Amino acid sequence: MSCTVLPLETSRWWRPLMLWAGLSSTATSQANYDEAKVPAFELPELLRFADGTAIEDADDWRTKRRGEVLALFEEHVYGRMPEPPPSLRIREIEAGSAFDGAATRKQVHIRFARDEDAPSMDILLYLPKEPGAHPVFLALNFYGNPSITSDPAVVASPQLTLDRPRFKRAQRERGFRAHRWPIERILARGYGLATIYCGDLDPDFDDGFQNGVHPLFYEDGQTKPKPDEWGTIGAWAWGLSRALDWFALEPTVDHERVAVLGHSRLGKTALWAGACDERFALTISNNSGCGGAALSRRAFGETVARINKVFPHWFCDNFNRYSGDETALPVDQHMLLALVAPRPVYVASATKDRWADPRGEFLALKHASPVYELLGVEGLTVQAMPNADEPVTGAMGYHLRTGKHDLTDWDWERYLDFADRHLVD
Ligand code: GTR
Numbered sequence: 001m002s003c004t005v006l007p008l009e010t011s012r013w014w015r016p017l018m019l020w021a022g023l024s025s026t027a028t029s030q031a032n033y034d035e036a037k038v039p040a041f042e043l044p045e046l047l048r049f050a051d052g053t054a055i056e057d058a059d060d061w062r063t064k065r066r067g068e069v070l071a072l073f074e075e076h077v078y079g080r081m082p083e084p085p086p087s088l089r090i091r092e093i094e095a096g097s098a099f100d101g102a103a104t105r106k107q108v109h110i111r112f113a114r115d116e117d118a119p120s121m122d123i124l125l126y127l128p129k130e131p132g133a134h135p136v137f138l139a140l141n142f143y144g145n146p147s148i149t150s151d152p153a154v155v156a157s158p159q160l161t162l163d164r165p166r167f168k169r170a171q172r173e174r175g176f177r178a179h180r181w182p183i184e185r186i187l188a189r190g191y192g193l194a195t196i197y198c199g200d201l202d203p204d205f206d207d208g209f210q211n212g213v214h215p216l217f218y219e220d221g222q223t224k225p226k227p228d229e230w231g232t233i234g235a236w237a238w239g240l241s242r243a244l245d246w247f248a249l250e251p252t253v254d255h256e257r258v259a260v261l262g263h264s265r266l267g268k269t270a271l272w273a274g275a276c277d278e279r280f281a282l283t284i285s286n287n288s289g290c291g292g293a294a295l296s297r298r299a300f301g302e303t304v305a306r307i308n309k310v311f312p313h314w315f316c317d318n319f320n321r322y323s324g325d326e327t328a329l330p331v332d333q334h335m336l337l338a339l340v341a342p343r344p345v346y347v348a349s350a351t352k353d354r355w356a357d358p359r360g361e362f363l364a365l366k367h368a369s370p371v372y373e374l375l376g377v378e379g380l381t382v383q384a385m386p387n388a389d390e391p392v393t394g395a396m397g398y399h400l401r402t403g404k405h406d407l408t409d410w411d412w413e414r415y416l417d418f419a420d421r422h423l424v425d
Contacts, residue, residue, distance in 0.1 A: 041297035079230035079316030121200035127192040135257035136192035143170035150175035157197040201239035206313040227317035237273035263407040268292035275339035289356025334367035342375040346397035353405040
């Protein structure tokens with residue numbers, strides 16, 4: 001008797017989950033997961049100026065080439081972000097002790113303009129109870145601040161999108177996503193944790209940019225961002241920088257020791273934030289994939305065409321030009337990682353997360369390494385992709401965790417070790 005085995009992606013029980021994740025069975029069954037079918041490609045040169053002349057020293061990178069590369073990402077991928085608003089209106093919502101006195105908690109509401117109903121975000125900050133200025137991990141969350149902990153004092157995120165069952169569940173159940181946030185462990189290791197609901201800055205759906213922070217910056221008569229202006233990832237990254245603005249005023253946070261971290265779409269965002277804002281001391285991408293750490297030209301798993309189709313709001317409009325035509329992109333994602341140099345960067349993949357192309361994530365890191373070396377920092381310490389669960393350390397960290405697309409305690413332990421190495425004297 002013969003039997004047909006459907007690939008997991010096309011079997012029925014899996015479909016609702018995939019739809020939630022923004023995938024369709026057609027999308028994933030068409031995706032390439034065969035290394036032999038990865039197209040031959042040449043990466044754009046990092047160490048040459050736009051006019052083709054070679055970069056000779058660190059100064060060439062710092063004074064000119066870095067700016068050229070950043071401008072290419074702004075124009076073609078994520079879009080330009082506006083300047084910070086003239087002032088931030090900061091109101092403390094509450095402060096108190098948390099986790100049986102082991103920590104302190106502070107929640108602030110930050111409004112980006114004078115009007116009461118102007119766009120705003122709420123930051124939830126936990127710190128070790130010891131006095132002083134603490135190094136902090138800063139990360140956006142998907143489901144509202146109360147989703148990361150069962151701590152009853154965490155205030156609801158009023159902007160929580162309720163269009164999907166998961167968001168409704170997040171609204172009902174505190175700590176719905178606590179398994180991704182080992183807060184007490186982070187605090188015990190001497191770090192603070194700050195988080196913001198990404199939807200405060202821009203809800204994660206395509207509404208033509210009528211919600212979130214975008215309209216605050218429209219010129220007279222403008223109704224949506226121009227083709228080279230920020231999409232949703234840009235808005236999220238912009239918000240992370242506004243959190244840093246607040247940290248610079250907050251004596252309990254050491255704003256020179258802030259690690260920006262994100263998972264998946266928020267990992268793409270952490271990389272863009274770390275690339276744009278050199279005040280971030282350390283940048284961590286967890287399973288960020290296409291439009292994050294993975295090389296676009298490999299078109300392995302999720303492609304530029306697919307991501308632009310399913311998530312038309314994430315990138316700038318110009319990015320659509322490269323749907324199905326990755327070789328025309330003037331950049332690839334190794335150049336994004338290079339923008340973080342010489343500050344430490346960590347890229348993490350997972351063995352079962354083929355949609356995010358683990359090999360493409362590793363290769364981007366490897367091809368960013370020459371910029372670290374040019375700037376006098378040790379580059380990636382391995383040539384070949386390491387085995388699963390064997391972290392690579394140095395200024396460029398990497399690991400391939402056994403398992404699925406997720407942010408686990410094991411990942412966090414690696415990030416804490418990495419931060420110990422780079423943020424603690
Ligand atoms: C998927 C998307 C990925 C990744 C992921 C997530 O649907 O294709 O690029 O961002 O969502 O953020 O969970």
